[in-house]
Amino acid sequence: MDRLVRVVRLGGGSLAVGREGAGRGAWLCRASPGCIDKAVRKKAFGRALRGPVEPCHVEAIRVELGSSSHQLPEPGSESPVL
16 A cells, blocks of 8 residues: 555645545555546546545645655655645
């Protein structure tokens, strides 16, 4: 499961990456930009997170996961994306 990353929607509608976090989550392939593209095409974020997800928040997740220095947060922490 270490190749997957969990994305959760925070109260204000922004997204956070982390294995732990309150609320509904969506699992994505950590190292595959195509995984995010496919989720956007199929409108999977809105369905998985049961609410609208703004494109700017998806793009922020794409940037964070595309970073070569990206490390998965420790369990119990989350990395808010604005």
